[in-house]
Amino acid sequence: MEKARLYSGMQPSADSLQIGNYIGALMQWRGLQDSYDAYFSVVDLHALTVPQDPAELREKTRRTAAQYIGAGIEPTRSTLYVQSHVSAHPELAWILSTITGFGEAGRMTQFKDKSSRYGADTTSVGLFTYPVLMAADILLYQTDVVPVGEDQKQHVELTRDLAERFNSRFGETFRVPNAVIQQDTARIYDLQNPTSKMSKSSDNQSGVLYLLDEPSVNAKKIMRAVTDNDGTVRFDRAEKPGVSNLLVILSAITGRQIPAIEDEFAGRGYGDFKKAVAEAVVNEFEPVRNKALELMADPAELDRLLAVNADKAAAVANETLANVYDRVGLLRRR
Known part of the structure; x- marks a missing residue:
């Protein structure tokens, strides 16, 4: 019997993941990878919505992938890859952005919170379209299940809406995914300020x-x-x-x-x-x-593992993208 497909990912946003990432995501992923055809990504394109030092971003991406593997996300049991290694992600995001309403994107809670906090002049278009890229991440793999935190539930709902809208306009193309929300009791708070969620950006x-x-x-x-x-x-x-x-x-x-x-x-x-x-x-x-x-001490081997998995991911993603291009009427290169 064919396994249902699962997709999830995290940004390479720090030198080290913290226990909230481990309990809220990695432990959950580790337990799911035998039950599902699982795709896990280090979503480095999403990280570009805030300023990044190029050398540091490359290092953080490797370090995050190494921690995935260290936590038991095995490249031979799951497809573990770096988002930017599969060019279909931004390509599909562009197609999906053309069927996403401006007001629809503007209602995303995370964008509203961050843009109101930092102001329109310092808020990038990339942050505005972040949920559309997330939808592309998910839909490329004909995903059935998306394990996410409560704060990402709205983005998965947008993904479902875009999948259904595309299917209605152009014919059945995407599988409509379901979000699996982690239980609130698994939320981890700051040890020094236990009423605030534990965060890598904490002042203390x-x-x-x-x-x-x-x-x-x-x-x-x-x-x-x-x-x-x-x-x-x-x-x-x-x-x-x-x-x-x-x-x-x-x-x-x-x-x-x-x-x-x-x-x-x-x-x-x-x-x-x-x-x-x-x-x-x-x-x-x-x-x-x-x-x-151990993996970080041998970056060539880590890069090899990620490249092998990126090829596996690309094979699936490119098939979906080619179908999308045909459906919307783009001329194939001969």
């Missing part, structure tokens, strides 16, 4: 756990995580955000249910609890970090 880096950091650094950050004066290990997002955040991390890493963890640490205080969280995170990250560093 002591609240962020990075995959490639030394184990002792992450352990120290967890031991210094903000909690409260209650002393009770109990999940209560409103009243005990710091403790609740650590409970979510430990539950996600170990696969144990939060009530069972609460029972284990009843009456034991925060010291033992934080040590357990630190040990679980360090043990989980260590093989990921070691594999990623």
